[in-house]
Structure formats: C-alpha cells, structure tokens
Amino acid sequence: MADKSKQVILTCTICLNRNYTTSRNKSNATTRLELMKFCKHCNQQTLHKETK
Numbered sequence: 001m002a003d004k005s006k007q008v009i010l011t012c013t014i015c016l017n018r019n020y021t022t023s024r025n026k027s028n029a030t031t032r033l034e035l036m037k038f039c040k041h042c043n044q045q046t047l048h049k050e051t052k
Contacts, residue, residue: 010048012039020048 004027010020017039024033033050 008033008050010035010037011051012037012042013047013049015039015041017041018051024050 037048
C-alpha cells in the first residue's frame with residue numbers, strides 16, 4: 001500500500017517567504033491548503049498558501 005500523503009510548502013501571502021512545510025493527503029483534498037500561521041518576517045499572523 002503506497003503512502004498517499006505528500007510534503008507541501010506554505011508561503012506567506014504578504015511577504016512571499018516560504019516559512020512552513022507540512023504534509024497532506026492528496027487523494028482526499030483536491031484544493032490547495034490555506035492556513036493562518038505566524039510569519040516571523042511580517043511579525044504577525046497571516047494567511048499561508050500551498051505552493052506548487
């Protein structure tokens with residue numbers, strides 16, 4: 001049985017720095033991952049989106 005989770009990179013929408021990496025299941029989620037995370041460069045909580 002193959003592992004269906006894949007490593008993804010989260011990028012800040014304000015400063016465009018790649019701050020976080022996480023994994024998600026590609027077969028269950030079809031849209032890109034969007035999370036509110038703390039950006040140490042902006043020094044505030046911002047929206048982080050999954051990159052290609």
